[in-house]
Amino acid sequence: MNAVAKKASWDEAYNFAYLDEQTKRMIRRALLKAVAIPGYQVPFGGREMPLAYGWGTGGMQVTASVIGPSDTLKVIDQGADDTTNAVSIRRFFKRVAGVATTEATEEASVIQTRHRIPEKPLKEGQVLVYQVPQPEPLRKLEPRETETRKMHGYAEYGLMHVRLYEDISRFGHIATTYSYPVMVNGRYVMSPSPIPKFDNPKMENNKAIQLFGAGREKRIYAIPPYTRVKSLDFDDHPFEVQRWPQACALCGARNSYLDEVVLDDKGGRMFVCSDTHFCADRQEKGHRGPMAADPAARAFARSSETSEQKEDDGR
Amino acid sequence: MSDGNPMLTAPDMEGLKPGFSEPVFEAQVAFRTVLNAMSYAGRVHALETKLDPPAPLDPAMAALALTLFDFDTPVWLDAAAADGGTPDFLRFHCGAPLVAALGEARFAVVADPSKMPPFDRFAIGEDRYPDRSATLLIQVPSLTGGPAMAWRGPGIDGATTVAIAGLPADFWAQWADNHALYPLGVDVVFAAGRALVGLPRGIQVEG
Numbered sequence: 149m150n151a152v153a154k155k156a157s158w159d160e161a162y163n164f165a166y167l168d169e170q171t172k173r174m175i176r177r178a179l180l181k182a183v184a185i186p187g188y189q190v191p192f193g194g195r196e197m198p199l200a201y202g203w204g205t206g207g208m209q210v211t212a213s214v215i216g217p218s219d220t221l222k223v224i225d226q227g228a229d230d231t232t233n234a235v236s237i238r239r240f241f242k243r244v245a246g247v248a249t250t251e252a253t254e255e256a257s258v259i260q261t262r263h264r265i266p267e268k269p270l271k272e273g274q275v276l277v278y279q280v281p282q283p284e285p286l287r288k289l290e291p292r293e294t295e296t297r298k299m300h301g302y303a304e305y306g307l308m309h310v311r312l313y314e315d316i317s318r319f320g321h322i323a324t325t326y327s328y329p330v331m332v333n334g335r336y337v338m339s340p341s342p343i344p345k346f347d348n349p350k351m352e353n354n355k356a357i358q359l360f361g362a363g364r365e366k367r368i369y370a371i372p373p374y375t376r377v378k379s380l381d382f383d384d385h386p387f388e389v390q391r392w393p394q395a396c397a398l399c400g401a402r403n404s405y406l407d408e409v410v411l412d413d414k415g416g417r418m419f420v421c422s423d424t425h426f427c428a429d430r431q432e433k434g435h436r437g438p439m440a441a442d443p444a445a446r447a448f449a450r451s452s453e454t455s456e457q458k459e460d461d462g463r
Numbered sequence: 464m465s466d467g468n469p470m471l472t473a474p475d476m477e478g479l480k481p482g483f484s485e486p487v488f489e490a491q492v493a494f495r496t497v498l499n500a501m502s503y504a505g506r507v508h509a510l511e512t513k514l515d516p517p518a519p520l521d522p523a524m525a526a527l528a529l530t531l532f533d534f535d536t537p538v539w540l541d542a543a544a545a546d547g548g549t550p551d552f553l554r555f556h557c558g559a560p561l562v563a564a565l566g567e568a569r570f571a572v573v574a575d576p577s578k579m580p581p582f583d584r585f586a587i588g589e590d591r592y593p594d595r596s597a598t599l600l601i602q603v604p605s606l607t608g609g610p611a612m613a614w615r616g617p618g619i620d621g622a623t624t625v626a627i628a629g630l631p632a633d634f635w636a637q638w639a640d641n642h643a644l645y646p647l648g649v650d651v652v653f654a655a656g657r658a659l660v661g662l663p664r665g666i667q668v669e670g
């Protein structure tokens with residue numbers, strides 16, 4: 149997989165994968181330290197990416213430093229391959245690195261993601277790159293970087309537990325559903341990025357390499373494969389993931405993360421898998437949800453299945 | 464990376480061994496290999512390279528150097544690595560400053576591990592910045608022919624047996640001290656021939 153077997157073909161107005169080699173080396177060195185200290189935020193320097201913050205510049209810097217001509221890239225945003233963000237990042241790397249792209253989780257060697265972990269379990273050797281808007285899990289509690297660094301340095305995480313416990317006293321349960329903090333390898337409290345807490349258990353003992361890039365704050369962190377990742381909780385209020393009373397309306401899955409989709413202006417709606425490739429793959433294999441035959445639901449499904457086609461037409 | 468600047472091609476550079484012929488792609492392959500090695504600690508990872516480096520460097524060691532070193536990374540060479548064409552090779556192809564003080568080195572190139580200095584003379588990082596620690600690149604005669612040790616920790620599914628050869632007798636006792644500093648400590652990459660094994664600080668090793 150890593151051989152220079154395939155001759156690279158890209159827009160040679162740019163260095164391969166856009167970043168200059170000096171910036172890549174800096175990011176690569178930061179990535180190696182990040183893997184060696186799971187959950188710790190490594191500062192990095194380097195040049196900017198040609199996208200506004202919020203579009204995943206940190207994730208793109210990591211992907212650009214990792215990717216090679218023989219890689220196959222998948223990009224997802226909220227689980228979907230066909231959103232504007234995912235399509236533009238995929239197009240960017242097609243242009244500046246000439247890499248193959250895919251929507252199939254199992255075919256990708258590098259997956260860049262915003263806000264989800266694919267439903268299909270990842271394999272050894274795959275690299276999952278998270279786009280991170282705010283890398284510091286303690287930032288809401290302590291605005292000063294010097295203080296949060298000290299708290300991580302001395303593993304002073306009492307404040308974080310107090311904050312979660314405030315949820316319990318106010319709501320009767322931990323109300324945090326996104327960016328739910330985790331303890332990595334028993335040492336660092338880490339933000340999993342704004343994934344739903346539904347995805348948190350997938351981080352633990354994952355077979356793939358998980359890399360996190362925060363562009364604005366210039367931080368990189370990582371979870372190596374087979375690493376302990378515990379969502380913070382309390383003996384009397386253990387961590388729990390979201391569950392839905394219904395199955396996916398299109399593919400009938402009962403174990404996936406569901407999004408609510410509005411179908412018309414008369415209150416018609418359905419719950420469907422947020423992971424569009426997972427859902428389409430199940431439907432292809434003959435799985436059917438309760439609304440699989442509904443015309444409005446079918447129209448929604450078709451529009452997400454043809455994103456690769458639309459993208460090719462749009463070039 | 465080398466740009467063929469004639470000013471740098473001084474007479475004493477005659478006999479200088481070439482670096483990567485395709486720096487962008489060969490560095491990417493070498494980086495992915497070392498990323499995998501540090502992520503899946505303890506496994507032997509083959510590193511494809513056509514490098515023909517100066518003695519005593521093996522191809523994998525030289526590829527690591529060309530991939531990771533530059534003017535931002537002070538490098539310490541042990542006596543075996545400092546003798547011969549290696550210093551010129553690294554200065555010319557990486558622009559890396561070679562330093563005598565162990566504590567200043569971001570990377571150490573150890574070509575003769577039997578005589579290597581104690582780990583604790585290298586930077587172990589700071590409480591707030593544990594990443595400011597040295598990475599020791601240690602070339603060994605074999606990654607599989609030494610005494611079998613059990614490795615555990617992040618990157619390893621349970622435990623794995625690793626048999627690095629050519630290390631000094633007190634190496635693993637020193638490693639236990641280094642691991643006890645976690646999250647501080649040095650990280651190690653072992654290189655032999657065209658293969659690597661990663662040993663990040665979080666790995667616990669028992670005989």
Ligand SMILES: [Zn+2]
Nearest residue numbers: 396399421427
């Ligand atoms: Zn579904």
